[in-house]
Amino acid sequence: MHLIYFYRDKQGRRPVIEYLDELAARKDKDSRIKLNKINDYIEALSREGTRLGKPYVKHIGGDLWELRPLRDRIFFV
Incomplete structure (x- = not known):
């Protein structure tokens, strides 16, 4: 199991969490699908790490x- 820590900027904002909150606040089907897919990918990343490979993760450099x-693209280290 890999721990997932979300980036927090100097003002205390967490862009990924804010984006997920925005999707959750919307009531349309596309937003629900997107939110569920992102959450599924984050859970998979937590379980498997970068061994997930494509199409889940891509090494940038x-x-x-x-x-x-x-x-959507969520960058991580």
Whole structure:
């Protein structure tokens, strides 16, 4: 199991969490699908780490990777 820590900027904002909250606040089907898919990918990343491989994750370079749910991209190290 890998721990997932979400980025927090100097103002205390957490962009990924804010985006997930925005999706959760919407009532349309597309937002629900997107939110569920992102949560599924985050859970899979927590279980398997970067061993998930494509299409779930992609190595960008160095320690930088991206999580790839649908058309969204969430960068992580």
